[in-house]
Amino acid sequence: MEKKKAIFQLESKGRSLIFALSIVSIVAYLLLSFGHFGRIHNIAIEDFPLIFLMVIGGIPITFQIIIKMFKGDLGADALAVIAIITAAYLGSYLACSLIIFMLASGQVLENYALARASAVLRLLAQRMPSKAHLKQGSDIVDIEVSHINIGDVLVLYPHEICPVDSIVIEGHGGMDESYLTGEPYLVTKAPGVMALSGAINGESMLLLHAQRRPQDSRYAKIMKVMEESEQHRPHLRRLGDQLGALFAPFALIIAAATWYLSGDPLRFLSVLVIATPCPLLIAIPITLISAISLAAKTGIIIKDPLVLERLPTCRTAIFDKTGTLTYGQASLVDIFTFEGFDRDEILQLTASLERYSKHPLAKAILTAAEASNLSLFEATVVSEKPGHGLTGQIQNHKVHITHRKKLLQTHPQHANVLPHLKPGMECIILIDDQMAAVMQFRDTLRAEGHSFISHLKPIHHFEKVMVVSGDRPEEVEYLAKQLDIKETYSSQTPEQKLALVRAETVKAPTLFMGDGINDAPALTAATVGLAVGQHETVTAEAAGAVILENTLSKVDALLHISTCMRRIALQSALGGMLLSGLGMAFAAAGFIGPVAGALLQEVIDVLAILNALRLTWKTTLPIHIKNT
Incomplete structure (x- = not known):
């Protein structure tokens, strides 16, 4: 070379x-x-x-x-x-x-x-910092960016460029990520929030916890274009x-x-x-x-330039569901309350307890409580034993969060009063050992999902749109109904996805989009394979292009760039x-x-x-x- x-x-x-x-x-x-x-x-x-x-x-x-x-x-x-x-x-x-x-x-x-x-690409390489500030006890030492390791604690001074993908562990402020994401405003940073490599820090000093090595960070991936x-x-x-x-x-x-x-x-x-x-x-x-430069500026890595030629010829769009057409995160969609209990009170007590939990549904409950402007209480005697759910003492009430199977094992008498099991996930709330509510969750459809799918045919001339997912039939059908997608395949193994994509590619050029390891074989078999997000290295390697931002608007941008x-x-x-x-x-x-x-x-x-x-x-x- x-x-x-x-x-x-x-x-x-x-x-x-x-x-x-x-x-x-x-x-x-x-x-x-x-x-x-x-x-x-x-x-x-x-x-x-x-x-x-x-x-x-x-x-x-x-x-x-x-x-x-x-x-x-x-x-x-x-x-x-x-x-x-x-x-x-x-x-x-x-x-x-x-x-x-x-x-x-x-x-x-x-x-x-x-x-x-x-x-644009040369500018990306030139603006990346060569030094980083490593915190060692009470000292701050300047080191080469290439020497940063996962777990290092870094100090980012005002107006400096973030050297690696990190989590903020101390400090509050804003960062300019427009060079990476195209969003024309500062993104608020607080403890627990991701800071992207290449983003420009605002007025406040931040303490960062390195999550990736420099060569694996987002900025480095763009420079590899x-x-x-x-x-x-x-x-x-x-x-x-x-x-x-x-x-x-x-x-x-x-x-x-x-x-x-x-x-x-x-x-x-x-x-x-x-x-x-x-x-x-x-x-x-x-x-x-x-076109490769414009894509990089938009936040899209073109791994194989053939993608740019082939995309406008694709006539069949095949999408994975979770993390692609949906956010891949549960959202609270309904609260079924029993007699004598108030919805907001249940949500307030449950969220007050869930903030001590690392369960996947905890974030959804806390988000719902925040959206309802509910203040949280302090909890005591918090316990979360595997398989037994979460318990705690809040406002002189014993709150227990569990699931249907465990509840029916310990309290079979509640079988007749529980609502019918619906698609999605659920948790059951008991207050002072009384049935209080059933919370139901779903993986939320992306906000731009319906608009994106509906314009694929008239704007980009796709003749067929399909959802192929390993998820349960009722979940896939629910999503397809919301997006008005007629053809769905659920409970698909990676082998089945691969066979289906190959069969469709014989009929017409195909676009396949996914974000998980199980999508990798299908990505390689499609005429064009697009990986969304940075969750799985295997997926990114199999795809011809990687959409760094987990949003369908970037996919739309790539379609327009290729055209x-x-x-x-x-x-x-x-x-x-x-x-x-x-x-x-x-x-x-x-x-x-x-x-x-x-x-x-x-x-x-x-x-x-x-x-x-x-x-x-x-x-x-x-x-x-x-x-x-």
């Missing part, structure tokens, strides 16, 4: 020198043309700078292209070799020099465009090569036919000059890297070929000479590159989904 990079850099420097030399030589030719300096060995004095350029610049470029041709890379550059040789043979030194200038400038423009398109994209040869670039391979013989046939019919070799040269080099070979990779990229790439490639074709026609008719043709092709190349850079300049994407 390093050897390839060194060779690329050397070639780039060589082309830059040839580009500079071609400018100097052409300017010298124009200046000398105003005088009458005579000839040496039948060669005009003003032609010598051009001949010097042909030897110093033309020969190396010609050999580079010939080597590529012998390796099977036959494209529009092959036309350049023929054009250079023809121009030199016919004594059209200025046309030959302009072709050399055009090839060298095309490389320089491409390097500039690639650098411009990759600016460039390296990963360089290691993949994207399909769109291969498509550009194929189009170039088709265009080159077409141009040669037109040029040869022009020479045969007109008998004028200068027309042959003019046609080749306008056809060389084809802008699609420059524009398509620039468009691709622009824009494909449209702009085709516009640049086909538009450049069309303009070149028109120019070739005028050259074949004798209206454009070799020199004018070289200048015209340079304009076409610049237009194609500017069009390819449009994604880099894009700051907003169409918004079609909303929270409900």
Whole structure:
């Protein structure tokens, strides 16, 4: 990899020198043309700078292209070799020099465009801190960020950038995560809240507990985009090569036919000059890297650039349920109270006890109490024995939180008074050993879920939307009904998910989205696999792209980015070929000479590159989904 990079850099420097030399030589030719300096060995004095350029610049470029041709890379550059040789043979030194200038400038423009398109990624690397403040007892020691270990206690001063994904353990303030998430406001930080690497701290000092190593943190994953994209040869670039391979013989046939019919070799040269080099070979990779950069800025890691080409062609969307279409967290949806008990009082007492518990449902109860603006009481004699539930003494009441199975084992007489078991989860509340309430929970649908699903067909042209989940049938059907999804598959094992995705991919290109280890096989089998969130490394490795923010709005953003990229790439490639074709026609008719043709092709190349850079300049994407 390093050897390839060194060779690329050397070639780039060589082309830059040839580009500079071609400018100097052409300017010298124009200046000398105003005088009458005579000839040496039948060669005009003003032609010598051009001949010097042909030897110093033309020969190396010609050999580079010939080597590529012998390796099977036959494209529009092959036309350049023929054009250079023809121009030199016919004594059209200025046309030959302009072709050399055009090839060298095309490389320089491409390097500039690639650098411009990759600016976001370079900026990410440059802004990451190199030092961190490690707290050791009462001392604070500066260490290299690379030396941070999980569990280290770090001090983050005001306005500093968070070095690793951490949990706040002391301090209150706000952090700017807009560079990572796109959200244009400060995110409140307090003990227990996650602080993302790359986020900018506000006015307060925070004490952090490192949760990941620097190389595993979110910021590091974004910075890996460039390296990963360089290691993949994207399909769109291969498509550009194929189009170039088709265009080159077409141009040669037109040029040869022009020479045969007109008998004028200068027309042959003019046609080749306008056809060389084809802008699609420059524009398509620039468009691709622009899209990767925009995705990284949006909070999306493109692991395989093929994702950007394939996404707009997908016609079947297959979603996992938990953590993808839902938040993957329980929410309190109903409280069934028994006679003599008040709903808010039950919730207040239960939440007062649950704040001492680590049970998955505790957070849902506390969230519900907070939403109802209920103050919490102090609890005493708190006990949580495995399998027995949670008990405690609150406001002179004995509160016991348990589950149906345990209750019926110890108090079978309550079987007739319990409400029917509903889909989801539940807990039963006893106060002073009396049945007080049954709380029911569900995994909550994402706020933007209905809007996202409903616009997949009209906006992104998906023809089928499916839910494939390992969850129970009643849970999957409940979700599908809310989202108006007709086709569902529940209680699916990873093997069954894999088989189903393979079967659907045979029928039409598929998009599969999931966030768990059990989704990994299906992610690899789909035409495009998207991993949501950072919960499972296995899932992220299997997916072609990773949506870092656990939100469907980022998935929508990726769909729009891929659509824009494909449209702009085709516009640049086909538009450049069309303009070149028109120019070739005028050259074949004798209206454009070799020199004018070289200048015209340079304009076409610049237009194609500017069009390819449009994604880099894009700051907003169409918004079609909303929270409900």
